[in-house]
Amino acid sequence: MIAGDALTSHEGIIMPPSRDHTPDMESALKSVAKLLDVEIHTVITYHGGVCTDGIKERLAEIAGKQGGV
Numbered sequence: 001m002i003a004g005d006a007l008t009s010h011e012g013i014i015m016p017p018s019r020d021h022t023p024d025m026e027s028a029l030k031s032v033a034k035l036l037d038v039e040i041h042t043v044i045t046y047h048g049g050v051c052t053d054g055i056k057e058r059l060a061e062i063a064g065k066q067g068g069v
Contacts (some may be wrong), residue, residue, distance in 0.1 A: 006031060008064070011047030014058040018047065020066045033063035 006028065010017045017028045038057055043051045051058075 001035075001038070001040045001042065004046050008041060008046050009043070009045040009051050012049070012051050014045070014051045014055060014062065015048065016042055016062045026043055032059055034039065035059050038065065 005021055006017060016032075017025070019025065022028045036056065040055050040059075041052065043055055045051070046060055
């Protein structure tokens, strides 16, 4: 999946959207939660690169956070 700015990553780990580029974090996290219903093997983020490990777990963690990082 190509996430664009919907997600970021750091050292191969999926991270929440950037606060600096996300004017409505609540809606962004709801969008991340919708990705839990999709089988995803690889995530490509605009800021950070390619992620292949623990994708579903990280998406669940991120979607459960209020306000992201």
